[in-house]
Amino acid sequence: MLSRRTISSVAIALIVAQLVVRGWLAATGNFYWDDLVLIGRASSNPILSWDYLGHSHDGHFMPAAFLVAGVSTVVAPVDWLIPAVTLVALQALASLAVWRMIRVLAPRAGIGALAALAFYLFTPMTVPAFAWWAAALNSLPLQAAMAWIVADAVLLVRSRGRRPDARLIVIRSAVVFVVALAFFEKSLFILPVAFAAATLSARTAVRTPPTGTAPGAESDRRDVPAADSALIRAFTGARTLWVVLSGVFVVWLIVFFSVSDATAGEHSISQTLRLVWRSINNAVVPSFAGGPWEWERWVPSPPMGFAPVWMIVLGWLVIAALVVWAVRTRHGAAAVVACAAGYVVVAQLPVMWNRSSANTALELAQTMRYLPDTAVVITIAIALIVGSGARQHPAGRHVGERSERGQTGVAVVALVGAFAVASAMVSLASFSSSWRDDPTGDYLANAKQALARNQDHTMFDQALPLEVLLPVAYPNNQISHTFGRLRERPDFGVTTDRLMVLDNSGHMVEGAVTPARTIEPGSGACDRPEIDGPTELSLSGPLLQWRWTIAVGYCANMPGQIEMALDDGPAQRVDVQAGLHVVYVQLEGRGRGISVRPLTPDLALHTGEGRVGEVADARLVG
Structure with missing residues (x-):
């Protein structure tokens, strides 16, 4: 049996290892696509104006993400350092919040809690949205907020709302919810996820620990077999929290639909279902085997994971084995598995519906950038299962036999976990190689130097190269938007005595006019x-x-x-x-x-x- 200090030390070591790997990924990355759109808008609008903060970006309402991007652009225009630091800092916040949540959901779990944490830290499902700055500004606050609010909700329910800091918990959860929504409207899913997690956790009641006990400390348990009793306890134990969060939910939903154009465009139910299935079968399932190992990109598209058939089959086998083990050995595991599976499907429907035009390639679902919240929900499910009471052993089984089986189980979990992490590192290395296969970083660096050396003559505006940003992003695909905040650059105008242009590699060259x-x-x-x-x-x-x-x-x-x-x-x-x-x-x-x-x-x-x-x-x- 691992001690709490050992568990905490291993958890911190795992988080540090993740941040080192993610730091390397951020340091070797650069801006991509929507990053330049955010920079372009921050260069052509006052960053505190509603026209900037309240803009509907591809159907997203994300004022806080715009604010972070705007501040970064004003302080250090087209400089990757601040975004890279932002990525690592937000990831650290999310990882610590997830570990706190795991300790609240599974206070007595040892190796099981570490397995849940390792899954979240190293699953390939969270990697693409991390490396892409614009996507990370959406997903990382969502991950951190979901973990934090789930833990707060469970703490309130277990104490039946009678904690001395109950009001503080409600206030801080409401603030966290609002902040997460300001980064990404998908944070609306936090409310149903928190309520479901609190209900499932309430199936095994936990007495309130004495005042002064750290959150997640071990507590006495007693079984509460009635599912409807768990539902009532989840509602009444955190009634104030649900009322406040529901109010925020409704208000934000009204604001979102009044501002966003998310429902615009053509949509297809059949294409939505195909995209959802492709996301599950070719992205979520292989991640249980640490895959996919192969990532490819068709510039300017993001990398797409291509898992071979054997890895998809292995992923299904791992899922089946985990489900069978959980249902046979843990109380309430079936309900937890059903809820997690439901979220995996339902959470993909809105985003895939929004991308479901007839021209949408199914490979879009294999970019895996829509799955970080799904990874958090699966982590919640693992924590709930390992933290629930074990089913009674058959009569006559000796203590020594149970102890031996427990030690064997720990060894098996450690071995499987090590394999999954190693496999995930192979996937991350392949993703990183594909992610770096992009001309944007070199183009931006060359262009910044060229503009600084040619400040004496007015330049005409021009589009970024097609492999950097397509014309569909107009006017944010214009160099006056991308480089507008640079201090050392020529003026952009409509008349000049020397025609200079940036070539496709970002170097300044003599320009000419085509003879139309x-x-x-x-x-x-x-x-x-x-x-x-x-x-x-x-x-x-x-x-x-x-x-x-x-x-x-x-x-x-x-x-x-x-x-x-x-x-x-x-x-x-x-x-x-x-x-x-x-x-x-x-x-x-x-x-x-x-x-x-x-x-x-x-x-x-x-x-x-x-x-x-x-x-x-x-x-x-x-």
């Missing part, structure tokens, strides 16, 4: 400029309504300003210099010509050939 249309040269010359009043530059063909880039050479008799415009578009003031130069201007509109009007008195100029089209790397334009 050409501009005919003026009839004059540098010594007899033809433009001294409103004039139209003729194009080689008509332009559709669009944002066009114009490149035109000119000779001006003096420095000054002119005004340029397309039909149905706003006019743009353009600075010109005395002598022979080229100017680049971005105009919105359409038509067959470009209107030009000198604004500076006595300014006259002659225009040469020019182009109208899109900005591109000069090396790619003939």
Whole structure:
């Protein structure tokens, strides 16, 4: 029998080991996809404005996550250090909260409690959402809050609400609930999970420990066989907690549906069911064997786990063996298993419904980024099972025999646990290799250096490379959004005298304008400029309504300003210099010509050939 001090020491060692591994994963990672969307919004909005905090991001209402991302972007724009530290700090908070919960749910369990903790700490189900900053800002507060509130609810129910700190427990749980909801609306699931865990725990009553006893300390037990009695005790023992959390639940649900556009788009019931099944069979089940071991990605998509058939079969066998063992040896295990299985299915339905358009690939379910809360619920189930009373041994079994079987059980659990952890480390290494196979980090680093070295000339805005962020994220796929908070960078504008662009690797190169249309040269010359009043530059063909880039050479008799415009578009003031130069201007509109009007008195100029089209790397334009 392991002592409580030994159990605590091993638990802390396991948590430290997890944080070391996760720290390495965070340190070798970088920004990805939604991270850049968060940065882009923080660079183009005041971070304390409702337009920023209350924005519906892909159907999510997450003001606290936006706030953290905004503060990080303002303090250190496009710098991975603060997000990496955020990941490890939030993971430490979640892991400690889960361990506290396990000790409350299973105060007398030894190796079983450590097995529950090891499952949570090392299961592959929590890895993808950790490595991805935007996903972690949703999922890690949810994990920590779920564990904390479940433990608080069980403490209240066991004491029948008569703890001297009952009011404090209710207040802190309500605050934790609100904070978790502010990070992720899926935290609404915390309330039903906490009530179910409290009800299942109440099937075995625990007398309130003496005042001053640490939460989770050993207490006397007595069986309460009636399930309905457990339900009543769970409700009455924490009545105030349920009322307060239910009020928060309803209010937040109203706010969520008034702000979010989560129900927008096309959805399919059949596609939802296929996605849910793929998530269970190809993601949840292999994780019980420490898999999947193989992760692949199709940039710019996130890594997807591909478990071989043998690992899926092994996962089902492990689950079956655990369920049979639990049902045969532990009181109330069947109800715990049923509730956990129900959550695994039900929790996937909303998110898969939201992603269930006909064009959604089933491999989406294999990214496993929607499963961290499921891992916490399975951890709750394991803790409840190992913390419940054992069924009576058959008559005539000797104490020595029971002791020997117990020692054998500890050895088997330790051996299986070691294998599962080792398998999970193989999975994590494969995931890390796939996660690093992404051009975003190198592009951002190169771009930051290039922008800092070229601050003297205004740059046109441009899209990030397709392998970094697709146009569906517009306008947050524009470099003015991604790098808008940088202190050392050129200004972004719509007119410049030197066209520079970032190439696909983030390096600054000479730009050019594609010849969608050409501009005919003026009839004059540098010594007899033809433009001294409103004039139209003729194009080689008509332009559709669009944002066009114009490149035109000119000779001006003096420095000054002119005004340029397309039909149905706003006019743009353009600075010109005395002598022979080229100017680049971005105009919105359409038509067959470009209107030009000198604004500076006595300014006259002659225009040469020019182009109208899109900005591109000069090396790619003939």
